Amino acid sequence: MSNTSLVKLLNIHKWFGRVCALEGVELDVDYSEIVGLVGDNGAGKSTLIKILSGVYPPDKGEIYWQGEKVEFSSPQEAITAGIETIYQETAVVDSMNIMRNIFMGREKIRQIGPFGWLDLKKMARESIKALEKVNLHLRSPAAMVGELSGGQRQGVAIARAMYFKTKLLILDEPTNNLSVKESKRILEFIKDLKNQGISSIFITHNLHHVYPVADRIFVLSHGKEVGVYLKEDTSIDELTELITLK
């Protein structure tokens, strides 16, 4: 397979009962690339990323990760490989503090005899470092995530992905329900990721958000691929027409 792609999805099919959610979709992402994934509601965007992030397997089709064929049977496997997904509603746990969120599922442990204790000091220290990397300066890593703004919450999730050396970050509607200022901040985060060599797939139906940052834009409609467009070769107006195409 191609040696240049970070990830390549080939001929992906997915049925839910008799409903075909995806029909022969192909998608590839290069190293240090931002790919926009756009489409109307029900176009199959979230089904596609759920397949890529290991939530469920495709009924047909192949996934190549860094040139090797892979089958993710759980989100954990995709995370271990280096694919992290940030869903806006489910990125963080509001009732827990920042450092516990950052290390959730990958806690720092200090072994004392047979028991593994949470290394809270190390988690606090590393959290501050991780947050500073995305230019997020929060009061304390022990603050509750529920007290942060929507943009800051996503910042925490992005800091987490970067800390654990994610190679591909999938952002599901990251700018939904955010103020203009906060949306801008998220777009900055995504550009920073690219500069640090992390690719991302940016899923949205807001073309005005994805167009300025994406290198390529991938259009999905009714479970079928409409096309992949280099940003230079297209415009927001053209993309809008493609999305709304019946």
Add this chain to the structure above:
Amino acid sequence: MAKDKVLGKWWFLKILSIKELISLVMLIVVVMVFYAISNIFLSWDNIGVILEIVPELGIAAAGITVLMISGEFDLSVGSVFALAPIVLMMMVDAGIPLLVATLISLSFCCGIGALNGTITLRFGIPSFITTLGMMMVWRGVVLLITGGWPPPFPDKAIPLKQAVVGQLGLIYASLIWYAGVTIILWILLERSRYGNWVFATGGNRQAARVLGINIARVKVLNFVIASFLAGFAGIVQGTRLGALVPSAGTGMELDCIAAAVIGGTYLMGGVGTVLGTVIGSFLIRIIDNGLVMASAPGYWFRVFIGLITIVAVIINVTLGKRISKLR
């Protein structure tokens, strides 16, 4: 000057952010009121009585707390509370060695918890329904195997009585068991990886799942913890009374939930502390005892527990918002 003011505010916030603060203040107020009514309330004898009766509720409530933090309920704890000592003593009566019978009985409780969890998650139904059904099922089983009459308490079980509720100077062994359970659960929740998963599971199920936490396993294990501790608490009461009452633990599931909620645990999961539940359990038992000391009719007990539960939650919710704003 300015620095002092900031520091003063910081301390104030620090104290306010202690999760168990509200329940602790309520506990102190209740103790002072009862002491004002009756001086013997704080006599050594009466403190001993309270310390003797708290562990039974407290151990079961501690288990419920862990389960509630992960976002589930268990209404069957009262029935398991009655079942465990009866099954144990009937086995002992039938000639099974005491230690073996104890282990079988407690394992059986774990099995009940695993069943509660598996049914709830496998069929995706509310644990309220699963455990409401199980509450009736196991109470029914208790009545079936006893015929509604207390089975005899076998003499062979005396060593167990010693180990579980024997007197050690001023206190009873049950208090030490209770302290042990509390410390273990506190470490589990606050200082272990598993605790992080429990809070995440109850706080945002989807987020936990996306990060690779096996939420089904966390929940099932918590059901097991709740049932196991309910059974153990039942054995504590059975051996303390030296009697096996088929109706033991009736209504206890609600006392357990009340103790957890008074202590700051959220009904919907994601938030809670074992220490808060300890305070909640003490509060409930102290009100029970204090009303007797004040020679109030016993019926007042439910009235007070009900009111305190509501007030505690109101204060928790409103003060929680205030603290967020102060920051």
